[in-house]
Structure formats: structure tokens, C-alpha cells
Amino acid sequence: MDKYAKAAKRKTLSAQPQAREKSATVQQDRAKQDAAQQHRAELVRNGIVRAILEHRLHPGTKLGEDDLGNIYGVSRTLVRLALQTLAREGIVIMKKNRGAFVAQPSIAQTREVFEARRLIEPAIAARATQRATPAFAKALNAHLIEESASLAGHDEQASIRLSGDFHLLVAQMSGHSVFQTMLSELITRSSLSILMYKSSREHLCGVDHHREIADAIISGNGVRAGGLMVHHLDEIEHGLELERSSNPSKNLEHILAAR
Amino acid sequence: MDKYAKAAKRKTLSAQPQAREKSATVQQDRAKQDAAQQHRAELVRNGIVRAILEHRLHPGTKLGEDDLGNIYGVSRTLVRLALQTLAREGIVIMKKNRGAFVAQPSIAQTREVFEARRLIEPAIAARATQRATPAFAKALNAHLIEESASLAGHDEQASIRLSGDFHLLVAQMSGHSVFQTMLSELITRSSLSILMYKSSREHLCGVDHHREIADAIISGNGVRAGGLMVHHLDEIEHGLELERSSNPSKNLEHILAAR
DNA sequence: ATCTGCCAAATTGCATGCAATCCTGTGCTT
DNA sequence: AAGCACAGGATTGCATGCAATTTGGCAGAT
Numbered sequence A, B: 001m002d003k004y005a006k007a008a009k010r011k012t013l014s015a016q017p018q019a020r021e022k023s024a025t026v027q028q029d030r031a032k033q034d035a036a037q038q039h040r041a042e043l044v045r046n047g048i049v050r051a052i053l054e055h056r057l058h059p060g061t062k063l064g065e066d067d068l069g070n071i072y073g074v075s076r077t078l079v080r081l082a083l084q085t086l087a088r089e090g091i092v093i094m095k096k097n098r099g100a101f102v103a104q105p106s107i108a109q110t111r112e113v114f115e116a117r118r119l120i121e122p123a124i125a126a127r128a129t130q131r132a133t134p135a136f137a138k139a140l141n142a143h144l145i146e147e148s149a150s151l152a153g154h155d156e157q158a159s160i161r162l163s164g165d166f167h168l169l170v171a172q173m174s175g176h177s178v179f180q181t182m183l184s185e186l187i188t189r190s191s192l193s194i195l196m197y198k199s200s201r202e203h204l205c206g207v208d209h210h211r212e213i214a215d216a217i218i219s220g221n222g223v224r225a226g227g228l229m230v231h232h233l234d235e236i237e238h239g240l241e242l243e244r245s246s247n248p249s250k251n252l253e254h255i256l257a258a259r
Numbered sequence C: 001a002t003c004t005g006c007c008a009a010a011t012t013g014c015a016t017g018c019a020a021t022c023c024t025g026t027g028c029t030t
Numbered sequence D: 001a002a003g004c005a006c007a008g009g010a011t012t013g014c015a016t017g018c019a020a021t022t023t024g025g026c027a028g029a030t
Helices: A005-009 A025-035 A040-053 A065-072 A076-088 A107-130 A134-152 A156-174 A177-197 A208-218 A222-238 A248-256 B005-009 B025-035 B041-053 B065-072 B076-088 B107-130 B134-152 B156-174 B177-197 B208-218 B222-238 B248-256
Strands: A092-095 A099-102 B092-095 B099-102
Touching: A040 A065, A040 A076, A040 A156, A040 A177, A065 A076, A076 A092, A076 A099, A076 B076, A107 A156, A107 A177, A107 A208, A107 A222, A107 B107, A107 B177, A134 A156, A134 A208, A156 A177, A156 A208, A177 B107, A177 B177, A208 A222, B041 B065, B041 B076, B041 B156, B041 B177, B065 B076, B076 B092, B076 B099, B107 B156, B107 B177, B107 B208, B107 B222, B134 B156, B134 B208, B156 B177, B156 B208, B208 B222
Parallel strands: none
Antiparallel strands: A092 A099, B092 B099
16 A cells, blocks of 8 residues: 555645646756755755745744655655755754744844845846846746736736746856855745735735846846846835834734744 | 764764864854754764864765764764755765765856855955944954964964854854855855865965954944955965866866766 | 676665654543 | 643654665676
């Protein structure tokens, strides 16, 4: 009998190799170049990250080892490996003898993450501008089309993920793997912060900013691209409710969360 | 009978909790705040990182799971966890079915690491300047004294490590945990790069630059601190032989290294 | 003497098992 | 009825065992 038969239980995570054709672009490229799917632990990790990026996994959610093992068809050893990695990236926190939970970034941490992005992303954009090729321009445009399509089609999950993927795509264009890795982590953390502090009047991410940034990059104006990037990030951060007193429910949730 | 008796075999790594009193400052603080020594895997990881920072472990060295397990007195499961983490940080590379090896950063990767440091460290220095307190100034001075002492005493290992710790100390002062984590990783990678590409006429790291930077920070001149930091990093990078043709032995070594 | 094919030893990849810890709910005390 | 103690079950932390892969070397062939 199949040991992992309970995989049918699948919950919100989904382990299937994404039959969806295009859309899975950047994320998969990263995974491939990262480790060539060397261990199956990466599979678990990527699944969790993806779920977070698509806002299917929420801050504070418990990530039980057995559950994940059943979902992905691997033993707890590998799940544990994945969780450990995620913990080091600040995406998950592990409480001793209690298990792993999706991180609940504090306000201070959120500010730090955005500060880091404001430092790194303009540099990335500038570099991408220098190295822009017609092929990249095409990829960028294709991405933007896909992004607005998902927005128009009210495909919430896809549009959230693609919004992050835009930044990753630019990082990829920059050809700087260190920045790329750093940004990848920052984006995932941003996604959690957005989930925690998103103001009710939402629509944080329009595709317009991305369009402008892409145009600046393609037209070779690196300084402008960097400036727009900073502005874009500022806008996102300001769309969050990061005043300590603002939304008591969210702060409560954070404060009361078992330590 | 003690299962891990073979620990006596200890090689270059050393697992003992460092009876040395002071000097171990920054590195240990980081470890503590990171995970409160939550798992013993951290112990393995920290040991390896420290060995790299002190240039006791060289690029390309094989890190056998059993060996490490014996040295640190843990099972392969935990060793594996530590190695996996290090691999993700780019400090170690894992070859499928072949094992883990200390990374051999390429010239391109080295340039990327230093580019990232030149971006991040001035920002860190500026932030540290803003947040400087008398206590911090004192810590900084104490560190510099220790650093020159180790230099005067020709304590190679300590002086190399302390040189890196200076940067980490500034990052700690900045109070920005994201930058701190990023820099920590970059410094370890730098250490490997230096080991690979150090020009024969060495003496890369005098304490003078550090002194100047510290003075700028303490005197509240953040811009100057940032500028000096960039200059310092430039100097280090230029002390490396990063021309593709320069040192054929090193390039050969890198090119021929089993893929 | 060099090359090729194959077997044994060593090593990795991963699942499982066991002890320790934590959670839950039941019954007892006040 | 409210509070407390404790037992049973679930979950984590870690070591070990087993299959698969690689390595190194030896025998035989050319």
C-alpha cells in the first residue's frame, strides 16, 4: 500500500508539478538554476514559498511535519530540511518542540525588508538596464501582458505572484546572482508583510508602475528605472498600515501569538 | 562505549566551545540571536563558518558527512542539515551523490560579492553612525585594540577573523537585522574569495582603514564613514588577482575542479 | 605495459524508529 | 462550578538502517 496515500488530503498546498503552461516562469527558472532539483527537499521548499507568494499560506499557519510529508510524498527528514532552510531565510519560524510556523513579520521587520529592497532594487534595475537585450525586452513585455491579463481576469493568486515575479525578472536580467538570491528572499518576506498589514483599501499593486519601470529599462535610462523602482517600493510600503496603533486586531494577533 | 569517540580525530575543525574569552564576540552574538542554539545543527554550521573565516578550511575541501558527525558528535542527519543550509548560502556546494565541498568562488562570483558589499556596507555604516552610542563607541574601540593586538602578535587566525568581525560589529550597531544577516553571508564568501585569489604580496587587511571608519562613525560623520567603507572594500578587492589570465595555477585549479 | 570491465568498500540519499516533549481532555479536589 | 493534576495521544528531535550511487583497484585482455 502506498505509504503516502493520504496525499489526497492536499489542503492548500498542492504538490502537482503545475500543469499550467506559461505563468510559472521566473519561479521555476530560479529553482532550476539554484539546485537543479537536486534534492526533493527543494520541492517542498518551493511549494511553500509559492503558496506564500500566492497568499494561500498565511502568517502564523502551523506547518506540521507529517502533514507536509504527506502532501509532498516525502519523509519528515526532507520536510525538516526544507523547514530549516526556510527558517534561516526568515520565512518560517521554528519553535523548539512545537514545530514550524509561517513567520509573522513585525512592523520593524517589515520596515527593514523594504529598506533593504529600496537599497538593492535600484541597483538591480540600473544593472539590468545596462545589460538589456532585445530578448530581455521581449520577456519583460510578455510578462507585463501576462500580468495585466491576470489582473483583468481577476485571477487573484496569479496576479499577486506575477507582481512579485516582475521584480525577480528584472533581477534575472541584471545577471547578478547574489542580488537575485537576496531579492528573492526579500520578496517572499514582503509577501508575508503585505498579508499582515495590508490596509483594507487595497489594490496595492497596479501594473502601471511595472510598465513604467520596464519602459525605462528598455529605453536604457537606468537612473530613471532606479528612481521609479524606489518610488514604486515606497508606494507599496505606504499602502501598508505600519503605525503601531492603527489596526489593533492585527497587532493583537501578533502580540498574543504564542511566544 | 562512546559512539563518537573518534572525535579525537578532530582534524582542522575543532568543536570545543572556545575557551578563549573575549575575541569570539560578534560571531557568537549572531549565533545566539539567530536561533538560540536551538538545534545542534547550528553548532556544526557555526564551526564550519568559523573555520572558513579563520582560513583553516580551504576552498574545495571535501566535507564528509561521517567525518563532520564524528567531529561534532552528532548524527549525519544534523550534519546534512547544516551542509544544506551552508549550500544555500553559497559557502558550500553539494554534488549529487558525491558530497559537500567548500565552495570555490569563481572570479565572477567574487566580483558580485564585492559589488554587493559596496552597496550594502555604506548604508550600514551610515545607519550605524546615526545610532551610535557611547557604549557602541567603546565596543568599537575595544575591537580595534584587539585587532591590532592580534596583528602585532602575529596571530594569523585571530587577525583574519577579527578583520571580518569589524564589519559585522558595525552591522550590529546599525541595528538592521536584514543587513546584518546579508553581510554575515557576504563576509564568509569574501573570506573564501580571498583565500582563492589573494595575491602573493599580501597584507590585505591593515587595521588602519578600520580605525578611520570607526572614527568617522563615532564622530557622527555618516557620509564619510560610508565613503571610507567603499574605499576600504575597493582596496581589498583590488588586492585580489581577479584577472582571468593572471595566476594560471589558480584558474587551472578552478577549471579542472571536477564538475 | 596499457586499457577495459567488474567487484568491493565507502559514501550519499532517504525513510523509519525511538525517546523526549508538548497538547488535550478527563476526572478529581475544593 | 471552577481549578488542578495527570494520563493518553500526537508531534518533534534525532539516530540509525537500508538501498542506491560512486570510487578505487584488481584481473584479464590486447
